[in-house]
Amino acid sequence: MNKRPRIEGYAIISREGMIATSDGSYPEQLRIPADQAFFHAALDRASAVISGRHSADDGPKPRRRIVLTRQVQRIVPDPGNPNAVLWNPATAPFDEAWQKLNIDGGMLAVVGGTDVFALFLTIGYDAFYLTRALVSVPRGRPVFPGVGHGVPAEDPLKKHGLVLKEARMLDPVTETVLQEWGPQ
Numbered sequence: 001m002n003k004r005p006r007i008e009g010y011a012i013i014s015r016e017g018m019i020a021t022s023d024g025s026y027p028e029q030l031r032i033p034a035d036q037a038f039f040h041a042a043l044d045r046a047s048a049v050i051s052g053r054h055s056a057d058d059g060p061k062p063r064r065r066i067v068l069t070r071q072v073q074r075i076v077p078d079p080g081n082p083n084a085v086l087w088n089p090a091t092a093p094f095d096e097a098w099q100k101l102n103i104d105g106g107m108l109a110v111v112g113g114t115d116v117f118a119l120f121l122t123i124g125y126d127a128f129y130l131t132r133a134l135v136s137v138p139r140g141r142p143v144f145p146g147v148g149h150g151v152p153a154e155d156p157l158k159k160h161g162l163v164l165k166e167a168r169m170l171d172p173v174t175e176t177v178l179q180e181w182g183p184q
């Protein structure tokens with residue numbers, strides 16, 4: 001039995017709490033070099049990455065991966081990627097998906113989108129890194145369901161018992177701030 005990984009979430013959001021535009025594309029304003037460097041360093045530390053089926057690939061490096069989809073039963077190898085499995089969380093628990101990767105512990109990077117970030121609020125984050133950019137994406141896909149229209153992105157984190165551990169300026173030029181949330 002492989003050890004459960006440390007689970008870390010990574011998101012960059014607009015002022016309004018959006019991770020993507022309404023049509024599901026990645027907002028160019030959110031491509032902030034300091035955040036990209038932070039994110040890619042995290043991916044390099046990760047033993048695997050987990051995401052929804054539409055979330056952008058994390059670059060050319062082959063990584064172990066769990067992809068969420070409702071199109072399969074339980075967990076099956078990804079026919080298009082020998083490093084990945086497809087997981088339907090309504091039909092099989094997370095621990096079973098993790099065992100299928102056959103990795104002992106390490107860190108699993110949760111990289112979105114919206115429903116995937118939300119699912120792991122209940123499975124449990126060991127850390128959630130929330131990058132706040134001072135750019136506007138007024139409508140679109142929020143980091144968690146219900147965020148936006150006056151509901152701050154931090155609300156679901158607090159509701160699930162996470163507390164702000166640290167906030168630091170990631171990029172003074174764009175005033176991009178990185179918040180680290182974790183269990184009490």
Ligand SMILES: NC(=O)c1ccc[n+]([C@@H]2O[C@H](COP(=O)([O-])OP(=O)(O)OC[C@H]3O[C@@H](n4cnc5c(N)ncnc54)[C@H](OP(=O)(O)O)[C@@H]3O)[C@@H](O)[C@H]2O)c1
Nearest residue numbers: 011012019020025026052053054055069070112113114115
């Ligand atoms: N700013 C950021 O930090 C950030 C982070 C992540 C993504 N993004 C951007 O956000 C956009 C995509 O986000 P998104 O939320 O639309 O897509 P997503 O989560 O990547 O993909 C959605 C798909 O994933 C599957 N899925 C998600 N949750 C599931 C669940 N609980 N159970 C089973 N399947 C599940 C479904 O696939 P099936 O249709 O196959 O069932 C669903 O259609 C992209 O532009 C991406 O680049 C930005």
